[in-house]
Amino acid sequence: MNIIAKIKKNGLVWLFNTLMNKVIIKCNTVVYYVCRLIPINDKKIIFESEGDLSDNSFALYEYMLQHNYLGEYKVIWAVNNLKEAKLNNYPYTKFVNRFDNILDIKRSFHLATAKYFVYDHYNLMWYLKKRKEQIILNLWHGVGYKAIKNGNDTTNIKTQFDYFDSLSDDISLEFLKEFLNCSPQKGVVLGYPRLDYFFKTNLTARKYIKKIAGNTKVLLWMPTFRQSINPELSEEYADSETGLPIVYTSKDIEELNNYLHKKEVTLILKMHHLQAELNVFKKKYTNIKFISDEELRDNNIQLYQFVAETDALITDYSSIAIDYLLLDKPIIFTLDDYDDYKKSRGFYKDNIKELMPGYHIYNYDEFIKAISEVSSEKDLYSEERYKVLPMYHKFRDGNSSRRVLEFLNIER
Template identity: 30%
Template sequence: MKNIINNIKYWSQVFLLPIYGLSFLIPRKKDIWLLGSTFGRRFADNPRYFYLYLNQFQNENVKAIWISKNKKVINFLNENGYEAYYARNIKGIWYCLRAKVYLYDNYSKDISFWLSGGAIKINMWHGIPLKKIQMDNVHDKVRHPDNVWNKFKYRLRRLSDEKPSDYVLTTSEELRNIFASAFRTNHVLPIGYPRNDIINSNQIENILDFDEKKYLNTIESRSFSKTLLYMPTFRDSEIKFFDKMDMIDLKEYLKLENVLLLIKLHPKSKLEKEFINLECKNICVIESSLDPYVFLPYADVLITDYSSIYFDYLLLNRPLIFFNYDMKEYLSNSREMYFNYNEVTPGKKVSNWLELKQALENIKNESECNKEQGERNLLKKKMFIEEDGLWSEKLYGEICKIIRI
């Protein structure tokens, strides 16, 4: 029954095609900028921090409005004095038709694809790609359908996914060609990500919702010698984690060393309940839908696998450990990579708990840490343009040039 309902919703979008065409006829105002994230569900990532920047630094020049399909997000922003509207109410629809600039981190349907005709659309994306993305990902059946039915079936989705982005944001010249290939565009902006302003600078004032405050209070109220953050990416073989770990020994290690382990899974992970069952004084599982950039600065060590979060973590210049226990399966069944994995992962690679524990012990070795610090700095220079001011400010200036205000 659920599949039937989803199919009806999907194919009913055909009737919105005339609305999309008509949306090109509505005059748009250059000083109205809309932002949204994750298909309209979250207040997170690059749109979140650019929205805060615009409202805190450019509110006399542009009207920055958050559009969401999540009323909880709308209420949270309104309660904090920010302008935000539900995507399907009159004001939300009106601003979707009138705004000249759309900014999002997936696709323009984070705001509203069907009302976006004539707007300048800037895809801020949600990561620095280690893994191949979009058109470069041969495992993506939407963009590379393997039969006639899938080619027909995904036609509507390809329209709303691929057509809207006039510009794509990235973090360095090194990545320009990758984004140009993945998004099939020459309009790549190697400016830097607004979400990293919250790591590099205290100029932008973040606002935290109830759940974010709850987890931060938990972290800050406990007295630990060190905080580890485990942030894996999503894939089918993630279930193998439990085969590679000795959970009893892990808990004993954390208790003995007085260490807090934070676990923040990918929003698509199917293992959140299993990880929540591990919670104890030394293990805290952060709700997967929350914005990771709220918690990233609290980690003394980041443990990941193939998640691009580690590129952002380079800006903190702290140790990295890569727990790549299923690398063979991942490369075969999930994603190919743009880079040689071993050349762009400045940290120990481990595949089981004993190796992970040893890597944690090695962090205490000063000479080993100095070597990895040098590797991290080299990679940071490759992946990020110079840190001379807010990246949000540079993006704002570039958009003003594009729309000529």
């Protein structure tokens, strides 16, 4: 589509915003290259995460905070909301804008002079040429079951990462080197810092779950994002009233809630925020509760601290299932759209079901049976999890943050 056609389709406001973005990126770029004249600060680290102060990057940062690395090192956090991030009052920590289309001279200065850049979602250096002394580590955010579509396009990237973090030197490394479209030599098997939360009791998360669920069994349901108000964000699923697998209507939700109440089980459903806007989820249920990233953040709880305190997981093709293996707790896989999904999106391996150690559920009756067995503390798939676990996880010790820092030669 040529520029005239784009203007006709999107309007003059789009044209103005596009031009301004280009100008701002160019200004940030100029400042960055000027700041390259300043010596590298060997004690400066930049962090980035999707969702401010979260995921693998924040878990690593929090480890540094708790083990007295800060003070010796200066941290720069790239965030979406500067005002809100500053309210945390973290010591020896400054904040800059996360995106390159916002004019931020300090951001360019820190990018040019930091020894380390650690990220798990967005590469702030993609349009810049890094300095030889700098080290960029991509912690990433999960290894999944879904097929890889051509890998990441690196055509216009001036600076890729130096290393990417992997959970194992088996499937995890194989998957990520293809997904990230890079040499396997860039892979370092250190484990994800966020998985360290699985090996530590978090009283705040435990109290929060107790407040939600009382003394009932807690099942966490984290489905792949499906139906949406915005079709561009949806996977290719058949529309349903709920946008969920297995329970398609408000009547199904009511029936499920009644069953959960009878079995003294609380189902905590974490959905995409757009899906949560559907009318069916605006109703209050006794034994089905909904949580969001915002609620967890407001209660000072990281997602994986919350996940660690649940009794079982319900999901489909999400990478959360692979992470959950470390907890050695039951997993229920909802696969009612498996054949359609295989034809449309596809899976990473042909034998993908063999890498899903848990219940394989295709209809509502099977779903209820699985919930019944799990709530009765039956664990029928323990041996299968034990076989699959080492393919995805080399370490099961809660020391990933320490390994990452040792790899980077960051010392107290």
